Amino acid sequence: MIEKRLKYYLILPALIIFLGLAIYPLFFALRGSFFIWRYGMSAQFVGLKNYIDLFKSSFAWNALQNTIVYVVLAVFLELIIGLALAVLMNRELGFFRPIVRTALTIPMFVSPIVVGIIWRMIYNPHYGLFNWILGTRGFAPTGNEYALFFVVLADVWQWTPFMYVIILAALQSIPPEILEAGEIDGTTGWQKFIHITLPSISYAIVIALTLRFMDATKALDLIYTLTYGGPGGGTETIGFLIFRTAFNDLNIGSATSFAIIFTVVMGILITRFLGWLNRRFEIV
Amino acid sequence: MKRIIVLSLIVVSVLLIAIVPAFAAEKRFDGVTLKVFANSHDPMLKAVKWSIPVVKEKFGIDILMDEAPYGTQFDKAMSAFVAHTGQYDVIVGAHQWTGAWADGGYVIPLDDYIKNDPEFDPSIYVEKAYQINSEWKGKQYALPFNMEGRLMFYRKDIFEKEGFKVPTNRDEWLNIVQSINNNPEYKEKGIWGAVYMYATEQGISYPFETYFQMFDWNSVKTENGFWDENFQICIDKPKMVEAFQYWQDRLNDMPPGVESYNLPEAYQFYLDGKAAMTEVWPLTLYGMLLDPANADLRAKTGTADIAIGYPMSGGWGIFICADSKIQDAAWEYIKFMTNAENDLYFFKEFGKGPSVKATYTDESLKETYGDWLEGQSEAISKAVSYGKIATMSEFYGGNFAVITNQIMTGKLSAEEGVDKLIEELKGILERAGYPQK
Structure with missing residues (x-):
């Protein structure tokens, strides 16, 4: 009898912690989304008003649009460049290989806040490195309607190494016999890459894509220091808008309703995305 | 003889025990620790840091300082206020935060202190600075600390x-x-x-x-x-x-x-x-x-x-938190930090925006800051605050x-x-x- 119950007793501490730190705050936040709730003022029940306001808000739609562009573009570019770099670094480069391999990972270890500040300097229209490289003067990458693309560029600079590291590790785990067998069968380099290499590393690509997708959707720190969502909300993403609503405006109720919708939508998207990738690449 | 010596020693010891604390308690706030929440803006922060040994020496107050930049200070203070943690006794805050703090009852009106303290003279401050930092709904919630007009x-x-x-x-x-x-x-x-x-x-x-x-x-x-x-x-x-x-x-x-x-x-x-x-x-x-x-x-x-x-206008004041148990010491501190002598010193040493009239007319500043002080004084007299x-x-x-x-x-x-x-x-x-x- 005791042995039968023992398993429940053993999971009880973990269950209490999980309920206390994950489930309770989730329901607390859900409840908060039905109130006009500001720090220091009494909460007022408003039903679904926060959600309705959200759908009416041009700021929310603008942030959603920016987030979609940001995520799709950044993750896609990071994947392509990361893959290219990994394939390149998987070859014999002699003495330089360990140095270049290590150097390529450095941006990943810099705090996004610092990356934002550095890129703000790089993009300075009058003294920045960007204008110097282009040979232009007075071009403000983050001061126009294309600002979001230049924020994406900073993100790509920082997170391409993440893709590169994961894909490189996967490339190195491909058994050489498979590649040799392909060569014996007369495959060309391109055929080998498409039909042997890529399927062999697809699981790593799925993992890297998923992690980057989740991370990019909540982009905040880089934007905070690089553009603060400007100009005119042109680089404001959902993560930034939730942060601004909660911690600048102190509109906890509105921010919570936004965060809940965001979590649900992202949950559905990620589940479907993973499902599609799994089916497409026959990982499971 | 031996008994007399022992007795004398006991008497001297008792006397010492009684007298020493009496001397030590000379300072009004000995043993009091004041928790100050400063803003990271350099001139104001330097002034608060400067005050740590000075108020210990002058009033016996120990300062425990916390700091935050403009972007996070309001939200950090609100979290502490709402939870009534009693985390801060004194807070250096921007004037636009006055309404949120005053309406919530997180900072106290200073009117009773102002009325009952014979040493305090509000007429030393530039009127606009005193009003902007931070009068709210007819009550004074802070003493003006840093004042700037564009x-x-x-x-x-x-x-x-x-x-x-x-x-x-x-x-x-x-x-x-x-x-x-x-x-x-x-x-x-x-x-x-x-x-x-x-x-x-x-x-x-x-x-x-x-x-x-x-x-x-x-x-x-x-x-x-x-x-x-x-x-x-x-x-x-x-x-x-x-x-x-x-x-x-x-x-x-x-x-x-x-x-x-x-x-x-x-x-x-x-x-x-x-x-x-x-x-x-x-x-x-x-x-x-x-x-x-x-x-x-x-x-x-x-x-x-x-x-x-x-x-x-850009104005900063020093507030006393409602959860503070040592509000008298806090009043002494904010009065000291905003007095005429320190206003001049903080401007000269750290570049803090003056709030006291005398600083704007101080002869020692004329050569280096003459045109700036003149322009600044005029700007403040016309300055408009967005509200509180x-x-x-x-x-x-x-x-x-x-x-x-x-x-x-x-x-x-x-x-x-x-x-x-x-x-x-x-x-x-x-x-x-x-x-x-």
């Missing part, structure tokens, strides 16, 4: 060479800007007529400063031209549209890239001698100009009242600021943008507890 910096050498007079209105100002921009000699050198900031955080000020100047202050009783004394919107829409249109058009007269400019970029642009005029928070730029490396530019720089509006309602944080960094930026950068027309601003402001006022009729 100023225009201009290149005296260029003005003299071209025969320009310091502009006193926006038409004169624009003439100068366009004359310099169209002059091939300056074009060649990369010198622009003016560099003004158009990014969300700082760009918000210019159109409102212009609006403040155009607003008919006799038409309604209001502190900011946004809402009246009953917190009902009283915006003069045609004037606000005109002010915004003016600044939207001015983007064409600015150096490329100002849409991404905040203070650091504007300071640098001016310091590099690339602009004939700029309007910024003055203390930091003035401090930079006092650097020997900038001595040449300093000699060529003049400061003047802004030509294109009433300057916005409980939801001011939405006004500064929320949708309101984003819409302002959208109009300035031409994403929205002035007409459409001002309509949006009014709608947004209605929400801000309603959320602060003032339903709109």
Whole structure:
């Protein structure tokens, strides 16, 4: 009898912690989304008003649009460049290989806040490195309607190494016999890459894509220091808008309703995305 | 004999035990630890740090200091206040936070201390500074600590060479800007007529400063031209549209890239001698100009009242937290930190914006700061504060600021943008507890 119950007793501490730190705050936040709730003022029940306001808000739609562009573009570019770099670094480069391999990972270890500040300097229209490289003067990458693309560029600079590291590790785990067998069968380099290499590393690509997708959707720190969502909300993403609503405006109720919708939508998207990738690449 | 010696020793010991603490307790607040929440803005932070050994020596108060930058201080303080952690006794805060803290009962009105303390004389402060930092609904919630009004910096050498007079209105100002921009000699050198900031955080000020100047202050009783004394919107829409249109058009007269400019970029642009005029928070730029490396530019720089509006005020006060158990010690501390002697010292040593009248007329400052102090004094006398309602944080960094930026950068027309601003402001006022009729 005791042995039968023992398993429940053993999971009880973990269950209490999980309920206390994950489930309770989730329901607390859900409840908060039905109130006009500001720090220091009494909460007022408003039903679904926060959600309705959200759908009416041009700021929310603008942030959603920016987030979609940001995520799709950044993750896609990071994947392509990361893959290219990994394939390149998987070859014999002699003495330089360990140095270049290590150097390529450095941006990943810099705090996004610092990356934002550095890129703000790089993009300075009058003294920045960007204008110097282009040979232009007075071009403000983050001061126009294309600002979001230049924020994406900073993100790509920082997170391409993440893709590169994961894909490189996967490339190195491909058994050489498979590649040799392909060569014996007369495959060309391109055929080998498409039909042997890529399927062999697809699981790593799925993992890297998923992690980057989740991370990019909540982009905040880089934007905070690089553009603060400007100009005119042109680089404001959902993560930034939730942060601004909660911690600048102190509109906890509105921010919570936004965060809940965001979590649900992202949950559905990620589940479907993973499902599609799994089916497409026959990982499971 | 032995017994007498022992007895004498006991008597002496008892006497010592009784007398020593009596001497040690000479300071009124011995053993009291005051928890001060400072702002990370350098001049104010340096002043608070300076006070740590000084108030220990003077009052016996130990200071436990916490600090946060502008962007996070309000939210951090609110978290502590709402939870009633008693984490802070004294807080250095921006004037626009007064309503949120006072309405929530998180800071105490100082009126009783002011009335009952014979040593305290409020007339030492610049009236505007005392009122802005931070009078709210007829009560005084803080003593003024740091005061600034925005100023225009201009290149005296260029003005003299071209025969320009310091502009006193926006038409004169624009003439100068366009004359310099169209002059091939300056074009060649990369010198622009003016560099003004158009990014969300700082760009918000210019159109409102212009609006403040155009607003008919006799038409309604209001502190900011946004809402009246009953917190009902009283915006003069045609004037606000005109002010915004003016600044939207001015983007064409600015150096490329100002849409991404905040203070650091504007300071640098001016310091590099690339602009004939700029309007910024003055203390930091003035401090930079006092650097020997900038001595040449300093000699060529003049400061003047802004030509294109009433300057916005930037004021900081020191508040006493309602959860504090040592409010008497806190009062002594804030009184000390804002007294005339320290106001002068903090300005000279750390560049803190003076709040005391005597600092502006101090003879020892005339040579180095004469023109600046004169301009600053005038700017403060005209300065307008955006207000102090409980939801001011939405006004500064929320949708309101984003819409302002959208109009300035031409994403929205002035007409459409001002309509949006009014709608947004209605929400801000309603959320602060003032339903709109």
